[in-house]
Amino acid sequence: MPFEKNASMGFVTNRLARLFAQHLHARIAPLGLAPAQFMTLLELWEGDGLTQAELTDRLDVEQATMANTLARMKRDGLIERTPHPQDRRAQLVWLTDKARSLEQPAKQAAHSVNQLALAGLEGGDAAQVLGHMNAMIESLRDKPG
Amino acid sequence: MPFEKNASMGFVTNRLARLFAQHLHARIAPLGLAPAQFMTLLELWEGDGLTQAELTDRLDVEQATMANTLARMKRDGLIERTPHPQDRRAQLVWLTDKARSLEQPAKQAAHSVNQLALAGLEGGDAAQVLGHMNAMIESLRDKPG
């Protein structure tokens, strides 16, 4: 039974991710946003008029997950969708004024959560951790099963 | 808009946690286990006869989450529950033989996922990352909102 969960990278990562999500949720809920909506907005704030497929690629979630997130964002008045001019299967996603107005406060909220999390780390530690986490992401991606 | 998601600890942690969960799921699904069930078994394999409240404390999930996970584990024949001898509100959770038989293969599956993730890191990097992640967990826990 040489499996100590507190020394398991997967276990600890899961715990940390849930804590990040809880804190982010608490800070952006007053803005009317949920975490996955915020993540999607991060991409759209860089430029809207994207298709669902493009968002799916850039945010590394499954197509079905993105479809549901976009449906909730439309329901909540964060996006509008228009027919794709060249492809009748696709739609383009556009930000509403409401979504544009949330960019600064939402980014500030996310930034403050990151700052809180990093409060106990030394200067270069954060960059080092990010580098190693990205290395793990590379090792795990495109290797399902 | 100085918010680069690939440099955001929360964003990267979320991505990595989902990858861990996907790989773990792929490897333990053949055993009839889901990730949260495996996590709960990790605690019960160390000693069963625990209450739901004790499991909730040790695994850092909400009470309602644990209630649902235990309901699915009972449905799947992984646990049995008996009345608490001193407290009529509580029940004790016991492993079935089936759950006991899964300890080695399930732990092996989780171990192999961790190994895959860590493949690109140097010797001491994993311990260092774990240390920093635990520091972030400490900074975020018990500070809801």
Add this chain to the structure above:
DNA sequence: TCCATCTACATAGCATGCTATCCTCATATA
């Protein structure tokens, strides 16, 4: 032109997680 195949999305079904409630039993206190 026709058909096989692919692609873009939608939907169904399920597991996790969380917050908010509610119920029951336990306990401390007036």
Add this chain to the structure above:
DNA sequence: TATATGAGGATAGCATGCTATGTAGATGGA
């Protein structure tokens, strides 16, 4: 002892994510 408060669980409602399917439009040959 009567009552207020607390603790253990269950349940409802919702957001995320994933896999598996289904549908309609796009495309590349034969």
